[in-house]
Amino acid sequence: MLLGRTANGLYWMNRYIERAENMARLVDAGLRMALTRTQSASEEWNSVLLSAGSDVAFTQKYQDYTAANVADFLLRDTSNPSSTMAAIETARNNARMVRTALTRETWESINEAWMSLKRMLARPIDERDLPSVLDAIKRETALIRGSFYGTMLRNEIFDFSQLGTYVERADNTARILDVKYYVLLPSISWVGSTLDNYQWESILRSVSAHRSYRWVYDADYKPTNIADYLILNVRMPRSLTFCYRFLAEHLKFLGDDYGERHACHATADKTQAMLRAGSIKDIFDAGLHEFLANFIRDNTRLGDEIAQDYRFN
């Protein structure tokens, strides 16, 4: 039994921790692209912003898609609620609210991440420092995750936290795939071919999977393989299937604990079944974009249902 408000705080705390890290990863991938690309990098930065869902807000503030502007907007700018700094601050406010539900180690790691990022992101980032800033962000969130997994009891508190993590992560992976695919794939007829294009790496890099991809598939970047990896691979920790495996599992724990199943259980099970039965060929045949758009919509609905069913809205 938890306060609805506590469940809400845990859920959003974890969504925002995940988001803070995802922003750093997106900027990292963009930076890599901008450095390896001979022509204008603005297209790449534009797609980073699209993946982050922040392109509209960005253009209201800036004219040029430069590394400095995008990094500033996605990492530091607290007027952008999804920026790393804003996200870590929201995560910490939520953690403060649910403090009694967290181990001391977890709370301290979040509080320390907030303190150190606040210091680091207080001033505009010098371009030369950008790689080390990105590393530091990933390190801080890794420390939070480590303290969390290492010390938290596997009870409902853990379940609600994980729901936040995986709803956010699934959303993030789906968006990256949706946006990048269009930027990078010149024509749909190229889908089956091998592309000798290092730019594909950026998709994988933005989900920290550029190395592990090679353990599973050939070294070549094939669009179908990349989509397969990010959507259907059961073992890849940021794939949609992986996220739903855990969403369904934690919802099942909650359902068993409380002895009650809700609408969110049905939604999660349905999506999980769809992913399990799906093949990448079917997905491409029916249209990848449609598939991802549907997925993102259902995933958002799942979040709403969880909030409603467990009384935290």
Place this chain on the structure above:
Amino acid sequence: MRLAAFDEMLPEVSGLRRPYSAYDRWLKEQDPARLTEKMQDAERVFRKTGITFAVYGEQEASERLIPFDIVPRIISGNEWRRLTQGIEQRVQALNAFLDDIYHRQEILRAGRVPKELIAKNEAFLPEMIGVRPPAGVYTHIIGVDIVRISEDEFYVLEDNARTPSGVSYMLENRETMMQLFPELFQKIKVRPVENYPQLLRQSLAAVRPQSTKGTPTIAVLTPGSFNSAYFEHAFLADQMGVQLVEGQDLRVVDGHVAMRTTEGYKQIDVLYRRVDDSFLDPLTFRPDSALGIPGIMDVYRAGNITIANAPGTGIADDKAIYSYMPEIVEFYTGRKAILGNIPTWRCSEADSLKYVLEHIDELVIKEVHGSGGYGMLVGPAATKKECEDFSKKLAAKPSNYIAQPTLALSTCPILTDKGLAPRHVDLRPYVLVSDRIQIVPGGLTRVALKEGSLVVNSSQGGGTKDTWVLDD
């Protein structure tokens, strides 16, 4: 004006006092550089664990640390025994007074406390007339602020019978000291304070409503994470293993107060509230309050929830009532007060007002309802202009003020860049009342960090120390 103050470690007249002898021996063996380092360690520990407090009116530093000094304030076992007798007596009297004031009002009939002082007082809640709280306890958690003047003279500065704060600092200060100087606790036997949360929980459980079946559900009610004492609310809920709730989590369901949980509404039996009376129930008190629970007072009057402390306890710690405490203690306990009051002039009385206005530069003048060191004048430290301005305020509404002599509060050394230096201190022991009275050995020592300053409030630059009661 400098007052010759009694130093609790090293009084000028008699030399090193006994309670400090073992500590002093240890201190002399320490490398000053290492102590300075420890001081910084302490700050890091506090910052990391997020032990901060919000200061009202300071946008910039919305989260600040209460400075912590590493030199403990040490009280001997004997001194403590004397103090506890006085405190127990006082706390009994406070509860008896509250019960009387909200029922037969015998003390008013006997003319020992003026009627108008109660009737016109905002802290008096007519809604509580005739209400008898579960187990008959009104004020469950009390902080009694005590000052020392000399070897043998202790006075009560004020009673905090509403929602005294600071106990988390008492606990964290001890925790920090044990982390920094484990060897000291091997050498010197200090009575433990760590079990306070368990005592608090037992104490709250013991005053549950009679109708409670099984183990009572206890919750701490906080105004929210932006409240200045939020850290303490979360800390206590955590240590007691109970829910930390906000008004928005609660509502009245089937005649009980219930919290909204992931499994629906669940009944609460005992609410340790850290929300002021006026915000508790928008249906009974301030209608604009978003911090309270509509209808909780009906549940309370029906005897279905314990609210700790009870609504309306403020009438017992009001500064205007304070001056009557010696009479109150004697009236209810039949014996003279063991712990005295500081002589107090009630400015509502014409003779007193005249005296206060004539001696304003010697006195400390406080608002009757003020707290936190705001709205007070320390005559000897004030400029002529400040005294004149305050005189006008005072003359305009005399009943709003009391005055006390500027006492030479005892000092205790703190560690500064230039070594030990004496600073004024007070002491707030914490008292728990249920079917019995329990006092945690020690309490919170607050220290005025500025040289010569007498204001120990954390909102005004005060710090804290670990307080040791020796097991001797």
